[in-house]
Amino acid sequence: MKKPVPLTTIWLSLLFLISVSASMSAQRILVTELPTQHLLPTSPVHRVLQDREGYMWYATEGGGLCRDDGYELSVFRSPFGYSYSRFNIIGSDSILSNHIYCIAEGKEHPHIWFGTKTGLYYIDKHDYSIHAVDDQRLRHSEVWIVFAASDGTIWTSTPQGLFHLDCSGKVIGNYSLNIYGTSVSGSYFHEDSRHNLRVLCTGRMILKYDPVSDSFIKEKWDFPSNPTCMYEDIHSGKFFVGTWGGGVLSCTAPDSLSSDSWHIKKLPEFLPDNSGAGIVLNLIYDSLYGMLWVAAIDNLYLYHMTDGQLQPVSTASFLPEGKKVIDLLFRDRDNNIWVPAYTPHTFIISFDEDKIERYPVDATKRLTGYPVMADAVVKEDDYYWIWQGRDNLTLYHPATDRISYANRNVENYPYTEKWIEKCSTGSGIWAVNANRLLRFTHEDMDIHIEYCLSVTGAEHITALHESRNRLWIGTEDAIYEMSVSGDYINKVCGGTGSIRQLTATTGGEIYAVAGKDGFIHVSADGEITVIDKGDEYCSIAVAPNGTIWAATSQGSIYSYQPRHNVLTRENDHCLWGGESIKSLQADKSGHIWILTDQYLKEYNPTNNAFRIFHSSDSRIKMDYMHCVRLIDGNKVCVGGMGAFCIITSSADLDDTTASSVRPVVRSITAGDRHIFIGTEQNEVDLQPHQGNCKVAFSTLDHLHAGQVSYAYRLKGWQTSWTYLPAGSNTAYFNRLPKGIYQLELKATDRYGCWGEPYISLTLRRLPAWYETWWAYLIYGLIAISLVLGVLWLSRRISQLLELHRRRKEVALNTLDIRADDTSLPKFDKEFLNKAVALVEAHLSDPHYNVGQFSSDLCMSRMNLYRKLRIQTGQSPVEFIRSIRLKKAAALLAATELPVKEVAQRCGFSTATYFSKLFKEMFGVLPGQYKIAKTYDSTSKKDQ
Structure with a gap:
């Protein structure tokens, strides 16, 4: 008969399995400082809330209420004594205190309720207006707690008692907390799955609301510590209750008000241990991972819960050391835990879905003082072969954190190059020394060289790739193949240029990159085809669908379809800004892993989905990245200065449906x-x-x-x-x-x-x-008026010009006024005849001037000027001069008198002055005019 297994052994085994599971969960936990911490008006945060749209809200100490959209903060606060330069501040004089204690969102109306040192307020999210609850009992009272019930009403706790409000902010109930002569205060509201509302109070008391009597009834709580918070496990019907000094309790609520009391079971995991672990502020249960998060007065604690049993989980791997001053936890819709805090800064706890295993290789630093410098990494079972530029080939065992150096472990060790390759058909790896090929194996941490082969005809081996039971060897100017057993080495082709990297398809086709010598294809019979040339090709990989991917040092990525012989540059989706590429790999999911100095990108060509791993990420933490290698079908190893990491290909990138994101x-x-x-x-x-x-x-x-x-x-x-x-x-x-x-x-x-x-x-x-319809109507009326005005003015000007032209014609074209000219009134004709006669009468007198002329006409000089201007368009001087010149022209045409004498007879003192004025009026000199007139007279006689 078998000896029964002791119950203690079973229990310890169960705890061990739980512990292992919890540890695995803890390894996947990430902590991120609040991304917008630097934008907060004050550093401490009391509460965090995510509203139904997805905005995050922070209740700060002295800084007001902040809304976070992921990029910027908007601050709702009193505007007094605060700079508006750094934030989008929505100031309201109704807010009397910027110290925010609590926040909640209404269930029916999109209001954000918040309690302060001096009253209760809400923000109407329809227009983001701020409203104070206009009730004197709340207006200047400290509001410690605000809770949104499922029926759409709001509950608050103040030193004056509990208040019940409708969704518009009207107080519909006020309840004193002087219970049986004991004055207590409410510290926590909880509504269970049956919609029972409870208030956890000081004085070791739990009150349950009775909607029928609209009153609170005391439930029996037989435990020496005050209840501070509560969580209901819907599946078991039990409650986990946090206490002030007694840790977390597993409880069963009374079935009715007539029941004796809460049934309490103390959990030994939460016994006070001379720390603040027993003083619980609040707790959150993560049903997805079975984790219970407990915010205590001194720190954040984590427990793994299985079948009602709790197992502590160490937080040392993801939380900073030392005690912390934190406030109430909050879980968002993505299952992230938000931890408002004083110290450290507010942070967010999330689970690492990227499945990253980081190995800092602490043994290297202990032995050499330097961090690991992983220039190439090959995985063999539970061991890792690492090639380091400073220490050459090393062997590392993560489980025991042991490391072995080949140059210290192997006698007459030949220093190797960084071209190392896993021997997939046996144990060990392939390594290179000049033109020699070496196979390294190990027994535990003891390193051995199995054998060494020389590649005849080659000076240096520059690349290795094992495929289909063959090892492909790239050299400075050729490609060789070798059986993995080392039976033969054959030269496949020469004249390739210096091979940087090579790969082989399942059909035995070879593709290689050789720097500026190009991206080449080598057929099974050794024929070389240059696919592209010119760029500094540095890396190559073949995807499961047969597509060949190649990268250049200048930052270009190409895909090549052998079936169609099509080469396509893929930079628009693959890279951000043409960064220099170190290497690329293709995993069995068809994802392309692209390595630069600062980040590693996993890219799915089928839908252009991607994710980025920066060297500075907390999960990576490298000074720089140097190599990436496929170590399993869907896992890659990225190595660099300070660590190497194993990253699993993301199934999320394979979702080919359109994203459901709606900005x-x-x-x-x-x-x-x-x-x-x-x-x-x-x-x-x-x-x-x-x-x-x-x-x-x-x-x-x-x-x-x-x-x-x-x-x-x-x-x-x-x-x-x-x-x-x-x-x-x-x-x-x-x-x-x-x-x-x-x-x-x-x-x-x-x-x-x-x-x-x-x-x-x-x-x-x-x-x-000026852009409205009535403005355009006015513009139209003004335009019409202007057009009509211009037409009228143009017609008037034409009339005046015509009148002026005719007057000049009458006055100047002849010395005599035609009696039949009816364009002038009778008295105007008489005036002009008299004026002409006077000038002719004094024609030879050069001293006959305007003064004498006006006197002879019995007019003032001004009236004469106006009269002549109206009748002839000329001034008196111009009128006298024109008559003298006309008369001179007539004498020149009709007589043989010389020009000088004609000038004297017409009243010009000098012939020179006469000639100047004559040319201005007739366009020719007097002598030329005389000749022209004589010629015209002769021509008429001849005809």
Whole structure:
């Protein structure tokens, strides 16, 4: 008969398995400091809340209430004594204190409720207006707790008791906490799955609300410590209750008010151990991983829960050392745990879905003082062969953190190159020394050289690749093949250039890269085909679908389809900015792993999904990255300065369906106006002076905001999409004309997969007064008036010009006024005849001037001037001169008098002055005029 296994052994084994499971879970836990910590108005955070849209809200100490969209913070607070330069501050004089104790979101109305040192307030998310609860009992009272019940009402706790409010902020109930002569205060509200509302109070008391009598009834709590928080395990019907000094209890609630008391079971894992672990602030159960998170007064504790049993889990691998001052925990919709804190800064706990195993190889630092410098890594069972530039070939065993150096372990060790390759058909690895090929094996940590072969005809081996029971060897100018047993070495081809890396397909085709000598293909019979040449090709890999991927040192990536002989440059999706590429690999899922100095990118060519691992990531923590190698079908090893990591290919990148991400417009800034987009707001009016505006987007993925890309198009103004780089979330529209526009928006998820575009907002740029219809009507009337005025003025000017022309013609074209000219009144004709006669009468007198002329006409000089201007368009001087010149022209034409004498007879003192004036009027000199007239007279006689 078998001896029965002791129960103690079974229990210890169970605890061991639980511990192992918990440790594995702990290894996958990541801690991230609040990404927007530097934007907080004050560092300490009391509470964290995620609203139904996905915005995160922070209750700060002295800084007000903050809304976080993943990129920027908006601060709701009292504006007094605070700078507006760093934040989007929504100031309200109704807020009397910026010290926020608590926050909650209403179940029915989209209100954010928050309690302060001086009252209760809420933010209406329709328009983000701030309202104070206008009840004197709450207006100047400290509000410690605010709780949103499932029926849409709000509960608060103050020094004056409990208050019950409807969704509009009206107090519908006030309850004193003077229970049986004992004054207590409420510290925690809890509503269970049956909608029973309880208040945990000081004085070791739990009160249950009776909606029938609208009162609180005391439930029996037979435990010496105050209950501080509560969690209900729906599956078991039990409650985990945190206490002030007694740790966490497993409890069963009374079935009814007539039941004796809560049934309490003390859990030994939470016995106070001279620390603050027994003083519990609150707790959260993570049903996905079976983890219980406990916020205590001195630290954050973690327990793994299985079948109601709790096993402590060490947090040393992911939490900073030392005690912490933290507040109430919060779990978001993605199962992340948010830990508001004083010290350290507020942080977020998430589970590592990327499945990264990091190996810092501490043994290297202990022995040499230097961190590991992993230039090449090959995995063999539970051991890792590492080639380091400083220490050459080493063997590392992570389970025991032991390391062995080949140059210290092997007698007459030949220093090797970094070209090491796993021997897949046997134990050990292949390594290179000049033109020699060596096979290294080990027994535990003892390293041996199995055998050494020389490649005849080669000076240096530059690349290795094992495939199909053959080892392919690249050299400075040729490619060789060798059986993995070492029976033969054959030269496949020569004239290749210096091979940097080579690979082989399942069909035995060889592809290699040889720097500037190109990207080449070698057929089974050794024929070389150059696929491309010129770039500095450095790495090559073959994907499961037969596509050949090649990379260059200059930052270009190419895909080659052998069946169609098509080479395509893939940089638009593969890289960010043409970074220098060190290496690339293709795993069995078809994902391409691209390594640069600063990051490793896993890329799925079928849907352009990707993820990025930076060397500075907390899961990686390398000074730089140097190598990446496929170590298993869907695992790669990336090595560098300070560690090497094993990363599993992500199945999330294989989702070929469109991303379900729907970005939101979080705010619009136009001039000095900052507009929050409310929950039901789909239209925004921009004033006439707000033609320049900034629109900010978000997908509310706070932990991965830097990996999200956006694209937008303003329909009605733009026809093409504008794509923003990852991490940029702002669109600028300048000089936007009046009109109605629809903002079309789309975004990627954290893996770079684009969601479907959709209309997210309608922008209406209102017209200025000068752009309205009545302004255009006025413009039309003014234009018509101007046209009519111009036509009238043009006609009037034409009439005046015609009159002037005719008057000049009458006055100047002849010396005599025609009696039949009816264009002048009778008295004007008489005046002109008299004026002409007077000038002719004094024609030879050079001293006859305007004064004598006006006197002879019995007129003042001014009246004479006006009269002649009206009748002839000439001044008196011009009138006298024109008659003298006309008379002179007649004498020159009719007589043989010399020019000098004609000048004297017509009243000109000198012939020179006479000639000048004559030419100005007739265009020719007097002598020329005389000749022309004589010629005309002779011609007429001849005819």
